[in-house]
Structure formats: structure tokens, C-alpha cells
Amino acid sequence: MDFFVHESSYIEENVEIGKGTKIWHFCHIQAGAKIGENCSLGQNVYVSSNVKIGNGVKIQNNVSVYEGVELEDNVFCGPSCVFTNVLIPRSKFPKGKDNYKKTLVKNGASIGANATIICGHTIGIGAMIAAGAVVTSDVPDFALMVGVPARQVGSVDMEGQIISRIK
């Protein structure tokens, strides 16, 4: 095996895990998930069926990547950030997986700790989502997004330096 899975984690069948990837304590990876090379999944990360995760992705502790979410290369998911896949959930009237709304997080974007991403949106290349923000719309490439609901307050570069602020 050219990847690492801690013995406390559970990997279902038909999962692809790339070279150099590390999956730490108490993770659960469901069938059909694809995780690229050189990724790091912290403690208590859940990856749902058929989720695709690119190369160099870092997922901090306590993150669930639900079906319908795709993370491109070098995405950073801060601790306890939240993805969703049903816009208007009802326990008694489940929408079913065919109606999950997709979320795409593009190359190099970062999501801050405890941020929530409402499903059906794309987070652009290199975007930076602040800690605790709630994303309710598509996020432009390299946008710095803050607050509830998240608004663009500036721009960042690929390294995450803030290069402009909106007054």
C-alpha cells in the first residue's frame, strides 16, 4: 500500500486512494469514493459514496463530505466545516439521492473552520471562505468571502494573500 490508513478508520469496497494520502483516526470512506494523491484526512472525516476528491486536498477534523460534493486539487477544508446536499430537507419526505444538489469546490480554494456551504453552488478557483461564513451563492475565483450570508469583501491570490479589499 502506498497510502496510509489508521487502523481505527473504516474503508468500504471500491474506494480509490492515491499514493501518499494519509487517512487519520476514526474516518469512514464509503463505497465508490475516489481520493487522489497526497491528501490528508484528519480525525473523524466522513466521505460519502461516489464523492470525488482531487490531489493534494487537506481535510481537517470533523468534516463530512456528502454525496454531490466534489473537491478539486489542493482544496483546503477547515475543521468542522459543513457541506450539504439537500436544500430544503424534510425527514418524512426525503428527496432521494437523485435530487441531491451538487457542490463543486474548485482548484486551490480554502474553506474556513466551521463555515457552511449551502448546496447547489460552486466555489471558484483559489477562493477563501472565512471561518464561520455561510455560503449561499456561487463564489467567484479568488474571492474572499466573509459572514452570514457570505459576501465578497476582497480578493486573494493563489497563495492566500489578501491582495485587495472591497470598502
Ligand SMILES: CC(C)(COP(=O)(O)OP(=O)(O)OC[C@H]1O[C@@H](n2cnc3c(N)ncnc32)[C@H](O)[C@@H]1OP(=O)(O)O)[C@@H](O)C(=O)NCCC(=O)NCCS
Ligand atoms: C477571513 C480571514 C481570512 C480574514 O483575514 P484578515 O482580513 O487578515 O483578518 P482581519 O483580522 O484583518 O479582519 C478584517 C475584518 O474582518 C473581520 N473578520 C475577520 N475574520 C472574520 C470572520 N471569519 N468572520 C467575520 N468577520 C471576520 C474582522 O473582525 C475585521 O473586521 P473590522 O474591519 O470591522 O475590524 C480570516 O479571519 C479567517 O476567517 N481565516 C480562516 C481561519 C480558519 O478557519 N482556518 C482554518 C485552519 S486552522
